[in-house]
Amino acid sequence: MNAQEEEIAASNAPLLDHLLELRQRLIRSVLAFLITSLICFAFKEDILRWLLLPYQWAIKFSGGDPYSMKLQSIEVLETILTKIKLAAFGGVILAFPVVAFQAYRFIAPGLYKNERMAFLPFLIAAPVFFVLGGAFVYYIVAPLILWFSLSQQLVPGSSVTIDFVVTISRYLSFMTWFILAFGLVFQLPVVTSLLVRAGLLNAAMLASKRKWAIVAAFIVAAMISPGELLSMFGLALPIILLYEFSILLARLIEKKRPAGVPDSDDDEEQSQS
Numbered sequence: 419m420n421a422q423e424e425e426i427a428a429s430n431a432p433l434l435d436h437l438l439e440l441r442q443r444l445i446r447s448v449l450a451f452l453i454t455s456l457i458c459f460a461f462k463e464d465i466l467r468w469l470l471l472p473y474q475w476a477i478k479f480s481g482g483d484p485y486s487m488k489l490q491s492i493e494v495l496e497t498i499l500t501k502i503k504l505a506a507f508g509g510v511i512l513a514f515p516v517v518a519f520q521a522y523r524f525i526a527p528g529l530y531k532n533e534r535m536a537f538l539p540f541l542i543a544a545p546v547f548f549v550l551g552g553a554f555v556y557y558i559v560a561p562l563i564l565w566f567s568l569s570q571q572l573v574p575g576s577s578v579t580i581d582f583v584v585t586i587s588r589y590l591s592f593m594t595w596f597i598l599a600f601g602l603v604f605q606l607p608v609v610t611s612l613l614v615r616a617g618l619l620n621a622a623m624l625a626s627k628r629k630w631a632i633v634a635a636f637i638v639a640a641m642i643s644p645g646e647l648l649s650m651f652g653l654a655l656p657i658i659l660l661y662e663f664s665i666l667l668a669r670l671i672e673k674k675r676p677a678g679v680p681d682s683d684d685d686e687e688q689s690q691s
Contacts, residue, residue, distance in 0.1 A: 443520040450516035455509030462501045465508055469593050472556060476564035489586040500587045507594045511552075511601075515545050543608050551604030552597040554656060559600065560593060562652060599642070603657060610664040614671045621668035624661070631661045 458465060474484035491497045522541055526534050571580045584592075613619040624631075632654075639653035 440524060443524045447513070447517045447520050450513040451509050453509075454512035455505050458508030458512065459502065459505035462505055465504055466501065466590075469504075469590060472560040472593070473564055473589065475561045476568055479561065479565045480568040482568070488583050489589060490583055491586055493587075496585070496587050500590055503587075504590055504594070507598075510598075511548075514548065518544060537612075540608050540612055544605060547604040547608055548601040551600035551602070554604070555593075555596045555600045559653060560596060596642070603638075604660065606657075606660045607664045607667055611667045611671060614668045619668065621665055621672055624665045624668055628661070628665075632658055635661070 470487065470489075474487055477487055478484045518541055522537065526537075568582050571582050610619060610624065614621070635654045635657035636650070638657060639650045642653065
């Protein structure tokens with residue numbers, strides 16, 4: 419038994435101990451979510467004003483007065499329930515590093531020391547890329563889509579105008595869903611890099627699937643864009659760039675891989691032989 423195998427064997431524990439530890443990690447994660455949600459609820463008005471800024475920017479871009487923005491509340495308790503959901507949304511984001519760390523601490527005993535050291539950079543990169551995805555939505559995607567919606571208020575060739583007034587719950591659902599969605603999309607380089615390090619993917623495999631990735635990017639963009647070509651291209655482009663960035667990262671990881679460590683293609687060739 420080599421040193422690595424002895425390290426894994428020393429970390430083995432009965433199933434009951436694993437279940438107890440899992441419960442402990444879950445309790446800590448839930449507590450982190452509850453605490454951060456309560457903190458966000460205390461600052462719910464500030465968070466609301468912050469999420470309304472893209473709407474004001476869109477009004478300004480369309481030639482209107484950003485201070486004339488109107489939101490409707492058409493259901494009983496809609497506003498307060500929306501603010502509670504908003505606090506939960508903030509709690510999910512703030513608690514994410516804690517949840518990710520608890521997940522890492524749960525699986526770390528089953529990893530070799532070098533695997534744990536390789537996993538840590540991705541644990542840090544995941545929230546960073548999530549923030550980048552959320553920032554992309556906040557500063558580019560949301561103002562663009564809202565501007566397009568506001569531009570449809572005038573009917574060409576007539577004096578008819580259509581007032582674009584959205585309910586507060588739908589607007590905040592739109593913002594939070596897009597931020598979460600793109601936060602997850604921006605995890606693509608992190609996930610692919612982990613798979614490359616694990617030997618399940620390599621740069622050649624990613625490059626060979628490039629055309630399908632481009633098609634998938636436009637399908638996703640068409641599903642979540644308002645139907646206007648500019649918006650669709652604006653949403654598909656970052657997904658394609660992220661895929662290309664993932665290929666670049668895969669090549670860098672393969673160059674740094676120690677000699678004699680097979681990649682996924684080598685594993686397949688060996689199994690076939």
